Amino acid sequence: MSAERRVEALGLTLPEPPRPLAAYVPSVRAGDLLFVSGVIPVRAGQPVCRGVVGGEVSGEEGYEAARVAVLNALAVIRHAAGSLDRVRRIVRMTGYVASREGFVDQPAVINGASDVLVEIFGEAGRHARVAVGVAALPMGVPVELELIVQLLPEDSQAR
Amino acid sequence: MSAERRVEALGLTLPEPPRPLAAYVPSVRAGDLLFVSGVIPVRAGQPVCRGVVGGEVSGEEGYEAARVAVLNALAVIRHAAGSLDRVRRIVRMTGYVASREGFVDQPAVINGASDVLVEIFGEAGRHARVAVGVAALPMGVPVELELIVQLLPEDSQAR
């Protein structure tokens, strides 16, 4: 099943691609790599959740926030590549988790995003990953994600 | 107008390329991508500003620090590529902002660097971007930047 069909089958709705808050762009392609700007858990531009994990935000809420954030990344990728079916591989994701001192289960939070990628892309969605706990994130959200994606060559058949 | 001429027209002076503080190098090229080591707001090796944003350092001072930091990155790029005119595209910048708990406007701080990139490179300066708030940075500075840059092929005419 193609990635786009799987999005449909899973009942997921991708948001409008988020608009950058400043003098940058949602993604840049260099060769077959697409570098995606940091995405946060917003719907219609509004954060779905604010606070630090281990504080106001629980690990479960962080997991859900990571799911919402990665949908924004997918919206950017679809917009840049024309279709999610142009994705050859999710190469790497860095997950930043706003963390109260002592909260050290960043991997469980970022799983919210990793799980979506594997649901949609299957083996091609298995990525290298980094998860770290940071002091604070834009708009006070608990999670920010950064992705590098490998696209199919421009002239290749969509999968 | 070429990037080098624009640096001149803007009255900007690039510093000496910063010397790494240890067993690493200012940049590494792999294919047409140049990976630039983290740069901080130093002039002649001395921080122009210390502290965390939202604490001792205001957002405006953070913005200025980001401007100074990105000039150090440009010095590294010029040194590695021979000229800023060899830059095809600024691909991605990650901006780390040392942030007091509760300071969540990292994007406004990192705009100090993004604005310089667009002033100098125009459309080619529009980059993918990540902005996060961290606990502390080397030498106590409020901002650190990491860039990935795409260079023109070695044998191409300088723009």
Next chain:
Amino acid sequence: MSAERRVEALGLTLPEPPRPLAAYVPSVRAGDLLFVSGVIPVRAGQPVCRGVVGGEVSGEEGYEAARVAVLNALAVIRHAAGSLDRVRRIVRMTGYVASREGFVDQPAVINGASDVLVEIFGEAGRHARVAVGVAALPMGVPVELELIVQLLPEDSQAR
């Protein structure tokens, strides 16, 4: 001397490649670049050190933790590439140091990893580097590393 022989000569033992804690993989190759997932200072899956640098953990202990962490990265690289002798260049390393407020010598900590890379790979081990201080890291460890490595072309002679 080849990298593999140097590992031997230095009396270093690489651990088993660490197993990801979730729905991701230890590394992903895209073209000649290998993106390595975040590695932490574990032996046999257990952290060799916990706490934040500048707090429970001293700078020297952080340096030692960075040495252990980079051995895990090397184990991943060897497993992915078949041999460390397939490494053309260590391109970039990002070092995250869990830091108490006021601890600003992240570079000295990350040197623990950089020094090992240069010991093993010589000039090819000199990398671009970023060092930042973060709030918290998975399992409570003081150091996490992320590497991008350039491999030799598949059909080239091993060095």
